[in-house]
Amino acid sequence: xxxxxxxxxxxxxxxxxxxxxxxxxxxxxxxxxxxxxxxxxxxxxxxxxxxxxxxxxxxxxxxxxxxxxxxxxxxxxxxxxxxxxxxxxxxxxxx
Amino acid sequence: xxxxxxxxxxxxxxxxxxxxxxxxxxxxxxxxxxxxxxxxxxxxxxxxxxxxxxxxxxxxxxxxxxxxxxxxxxxxxxxxxxxxxxxxxxxxxxxxxxxxxxxxxxxxxxxxxxxxxxxxxxxxxxxxxxxxxxxxxxxxxxxxxxxxxxxxxxxxxxxxxxxxxxxxxxxxxxxxxxxxxxxxxxxxxxxxxxxxxxxxxxxxxxxxxxxxxxxxxxxxxxxxxxxxxxxxxxxxxxxxxxxxxxxxxxxxxxxxxxxxxxxxxx
Numbered sequence: 001x002x003x004x005x006x007x008x009x010x011x012x013x014x015x016x017x018x019x020x021x022x023x024x025x026x027x028x029x030x031x032x033x034x035x036x037x038x039x040x041x042x043x044x045x046x047x048x049x050x051x052x053x054x055x056x057x058x059x060x061x062x063x064x065x066x067x068x069x070x071x072x073x074x075x076x077x078x079x080x081x082x083x084x085x086x087x088x089x090x091x092x093x094x095x
Numbered sequence: 096x097x098x099x100x101x102x103x104x105x106x107x108x109x110x111x112x113x114x115x116x117x118x119x120x121x122x123x124x125x126x127x128x129x130x131x132x133x134x135x136x137x138x139x140x141x142x143x144x145x146x147x148x149x150x151x152x153x154x155x156x157x158x159x160x161x162x163x164x165x166x167x168x169x170x171x172x173x174x175x176x177x178x179x180x181x182x183x184x185x186x187x188x189x190x191x192x193x194x195x196x197x198x199x200x201x202x203x204x205x206x207x208x209x210x211x212x213x214x215x216x217x218x219x220x221x222x223x224x225x226x227x228x229x230x231x232x233x234x235x236x237x238x239x240x241x242x243x244x245x246x247x248x249x250x251x252x253x254x255x256x257x258x259x260x261x262x263x264x265x266x267x268x269x270x271x272x273x274x275x276x277x278x279x280x281x282x283x284x285x286x287x288x289x290x291x292x293x294x295x296x297x298x299x300x301x302x303x304x305x306x307x308x309x310x311x312x313x314x315x316x317x318x319x320x321x322x323x324x325x326x327x328x329x330x331x332x333x334x335x336x337x338x339x340x341x342x343x344x345x346x347x348x349x350x351x352x353x354x355x356x357x358x359x360x361x
Contacts, residue, residue, distance in 0.1 A: 001136070022138045025246060032238060033138035036145045 004030035005055065007048040008038050016048055027051065101285075108281035110161055112274065113222075114171070115181035115331055116210070117157035121172055123186035123203055124150030125342055130196060142239060149232050156225045173346055177339040184330045185268040187339040194247060194256035195264060200240040202268045205302055208233060209295045210272075210288070218286025248310050261307065261314045266327065267336075272296035273323040274331045296322060 001023045007016035022037055024030035030049040038044055058065065072078045101109065128147040134140035158168040185203055190196040211233070215226035247253035272292045274282075279292045288295075304318040320326075328334045 023136055024138060029242060029246070032235070032242060033142055035235065036142040037138060 001025055002030075003052040004034070004049040005052055006030075006034040006038065007050075008044045009046045010042065010044060012045050016046070021052060022049070104277070105281050105285060108278040109285070109287065111181055111278050111331075112282050112287065113157050113161045115183075115274070116214075117154045117161065117171070118180045118182035119186050119203070119207065120150045120154035120157065122180075122182045122339070122342060123199075124148075124154060125345075126186060126188075126190055127196070127200075129190065135193065146236055146239065149236065153229045153232070156228060160222060160225060177335045177343060178333050180330075180335065180339065181333060182330050182335075182339070183268065183271045184328050184334075184336055184339075185264060185271065187330070187336060187342060188264050188267045189338055189341075192256055192260070194253065194260040197240055197243045197247060198257060198260040199264050199268075200236070201244055201306075202264065202271075202303065204233070204237045204240050206268070206271045206299050208237065209299050213288040213290050213295055216289035218289075222287060244306075244310065248312060254312055257310075258312045258314055261312065262316060265314070265316045266320065269320050269323055269326045270329040270331055272299070272331075273326050273329050278331075 002025070003021050003023055004027065005021050006019050008019045009016045019038060022030050022033040024033050027049055031047065034047050034049050038047065100106075124147045127143050127150065131140055131144045131147065134143055154172065155168060158171045162168050162171055183203075183206075185199055188195070188199060190199065208230075211226045211229050215223045215230055217223050217226075244257070247257050272295060274292060282288055283291045300318060300321040303321060307314055307318075328336055
C-alpha cells in the first residue's frame with residue numbers, strides 16, 4: 001500500500017486544494033477511494049491523486065525563503081501609495 | 096405510478112417485480128454494510144459505507160414505488176418474512192471472506208445494471224425516472240467490483256480465494272432472472288422493461304462467462320446454469336436460504352424488535 005495525496009477542485013476555474021491523503025495499492029484505486037472519501041455533501045468538479053513520493057517539499061523553517069533586504073518598491077502597492085499627481089498643485093506634506 | 100389501477104394480475108406481477116428490485120438492493124446493502132469497521136483499510140471501509148448507503152437509497156426508491164397509504168416503506172423493508180421477499184439468493188449469501196464480497200458484488204452489479212437500464216428504457220415514466228437516478232450512481236459500484244477483481248487475481252492467494260468464492264456463489268446467482276412466467280410476461284408486455292427478461296439473462300450470462308474466462312482463474316462451473324436451467328432455490332419466487340432469515344433477525348435484533356416485529360400479525 002502506498003500513500004497518495006488528494007487534490008480537489010470545488011469550482012470551475014478555481015485552484016485544486018490539497019485535502020489530505022489516501023492509502024491505496026495503486027493510483028487507480030487511490031482515485032476511486034478519493035472519490036468516495038472527499039466531502040460528498042458538496043460536489044467536486046475534479047479530483048487529482050498523486051503518489052506522496054512524487055512531491056519534493058521545502059522545510060517550513062527554511063530561512064532562505066525569507067527576504068532580508070527591503071524590496072517594498074517592487075510591489076505595485078508601493079507605487080500606488082507613493083504616486084504624485086503632476087497636475088495636483090496642492091502642497092505636499094514634505095513642502 | 097398507481098399500480099393498483101392495473102388489473103389484479105398485472106398489479107400483482109408489478110408488485111413482485113418492484114419488490115424484488117427493492118429487496119435486492121436492501122439485502123445487498125446490508126451485506127456490504129457488515130464490512131464497515133472490519134474492511135481491509137479505512138479507505139475501503141469508507142467506500143463500502145458509501146456504496147451501502149447508495150444501495151439503501153436505491154432500495155428506498157423501489158419500496159416507495161410499491162408503498163401505499165396502508166403500507167409504509169419501513170414496513171415493506173423491515174416487516175416482511177423471508178417467504179414474502181423476492182431478492183435473489185445471491186444477495187443474501189454471507190460474505191465469508193473479501194473475495195466473496197467482490198465476487199458477489201461483480202455478479203450482482205452487472206445483472207442489476209442490465210435490469211435497471213431496461214426499466215430506464217421502458218414505457219412507465221414513474222419507474223424509468225427512478226431507474227435513471229439509480230443508473231447515475233451505479234458506475235462507481237461496478238468500477239469498485241471490477242477494479243478489485245483485477246487486483247485480487249494478481250496474487251496466488253487472491254486467485255485461490257476468488258476461484259473458491261465464484262464456485263460457491265455462482266449457483267446462488269442462477270435465480271437472478273428467474274421470475275415466474277406470468278410475472279416475466281406481464282412486465283415485458285406492459286413496458287416496465289424494454290426487453291424480455293430471457294434476453295437480459297442471456298446478455299448477462301455471456302458477459303459473466305467472458306469476464307471470468309478472461310481472468311486467470313479456473314472456475315469449475317457450467318455457465319449454462321446461469322440461464323436459470325435447474326435453479327435450486329429461486330429467490331424470485333419467495334424461496335430462500337436460511338441466510339435471509341438471519342438477516343431479517345439481524346434487522347430486528349435488540350431494540351429494533353419492538354417497532355417492526357416480523358410475523359406479529361400472523
